[in-house]
Amino acid sequence: PRGDTSLSRLVRLLLSARRSLDLCIFSFSCPQLARAVQLLHRRGVRVRLVTDAQFMGLHGSQIGRLRHAGIQVRHDQHSGYMHHKFAIVDQRMLITGSLNWTTQAIQSNRENVLVVDDAECVKPFLEEFEKIWEEYNPANYSF
Amino acid sequence: PRGDTSLSRLVRLLLSARRSLDLCIFSFSCPQLARAVQLLHRRGVRVRLVTDAQFMGLHGSQIGRLRHAGIQVRHDQHSGYMHHKFAIVDQRMLITGSLNWTTQAIQSNRENVLVVDDAECVKPFLEEFEKIWEEYNPANYSF
Numbered sequence: 001p002r003g004d005t006s007l008s009r010l011v012r013l014l015l016s017a018r019r020s021l022d023l024c025i026f027s028f029s030c031p032q033l034a035r036a037v038q039l040l041h042r043r044g045v046r047v048r049l050v051t052d053a054q055f056m057g058l059h060g061s062q063i064g065r066l067r068h069a070g071i072q073v074r075h076d077q078h079s080g081y082m083h084h085k086f087a088i089v090d091q092r093m094l095i096t097g098s099l100n101w102t103t104q105a106i107q108s109n110r111e112n113v114l115v116v117d118d119a120e121c122v123k124p125f126l127e128e129f130e131k132i133w134e135e136y137n138p139a140n141y142s143f
Numbered sequence: 144p145r146g147d148t149s150l151s152r153l154v155r156l157l158l159s160a161r162r163s164l165d166l167c168i169f170s171f172s173c174p175q176l177a178r179a180v181q182l183l184h185r186r187g188v189r190v191r192l193v194t195d196a197q198f199m200g201l202h203g204s205q206i207g208r209l210r211h212a213g214i215q216v217r218h219d220q221h222s223g224y225m226h227h228k229f230a231i232v233d234q235r236m237l238i239t240g241s242l243n244w245t246t247q248a249i250q251s252n253r254e255n256v257l258v259v260d261d262a263e264c265v266k267p268f269l270e271e272f273e274k275i276w277e278e279y280n281p282a283n284y285s286f
Contacts, residue, residue, distance in 0.1 A: 080251030083252040083253060096257070110271075
């Protein structure tokens with residue numbers, strides 16, 4: 001997306017969720033996208049969010065706010081990045097690309113976002129999400 | 144890709160190019176991928192590479208080496224990032240995702256790469272490439 005029009009389109013796609021929203025977002029600081037995610041949570045859509053441990057505390061990150069709103073968030077424990085930037089709506093529509101969910105990326109960068117509903121394409125992302133969700137379960141954290 | 148197997152698969156896809164390879168790569172420091180690109184150039188495949196101005200001088204970037212080998216490279220002139228990470232082989236196969244072409248990303252991160260040959264999906268990326276290629280033409284640089 002570039003500018004407001006593409007942001008609105010992304011928000012609209014997210015808000016089409018009826019049952020679930022699974023998010024794997026490396027860096028999440030865009031307030032408008034956080035508001036959309038919160039709205040879905042309030043509507044009773046099951047929201048799960050995976051993010052990167054090193055980035056979740058930085059640069060106006062929205063992760064604290066989303067956690068505070070009661071949304072389930074999990075993060076990695078590694079030095080490598082959880083570098084995905086994808087969303088899966090209702091287990092069937094995949095939104096993925098180069099775009100981190102930051103205001104800088106939306107306003108200033110050249111980025112791409114693909115919207116895919118072909119089941120064969122979406123499947124590996126569904127599987128990757130479930131794998132990461134289990135791997136990042138706080139019950140498995142080591143200190 | 145994670146580990147060598149996915150890297151080999153990516154190299155193999157690139158080496159399948161017969162006529163052209165168009166690259167939009169935010170950060171390019173992986174020597175194996177640079178070698179593959181150089182090999183294609185030596186075989187007579189038309190290689191064009193677009194990259195980000197702020198990243199091309201950093202962290203063992205391969206851009207200088209590719210330029211030195213005679214490959215055409217163009218970069219942005221903006222403070223925003225040229226954040227795409229995609230390759231188009233022979234104007235028909237798109238390779239895109241979260242993966243920057245860095246050793247760190249390949250070895251340590253969780254990343255995704257999609258390979259798409261559906262013409263309708265590839266078209267906007269072809270158009271974006273040509274648009275960026277013209278926009279970043281050195282003839283248009285302002286100092």
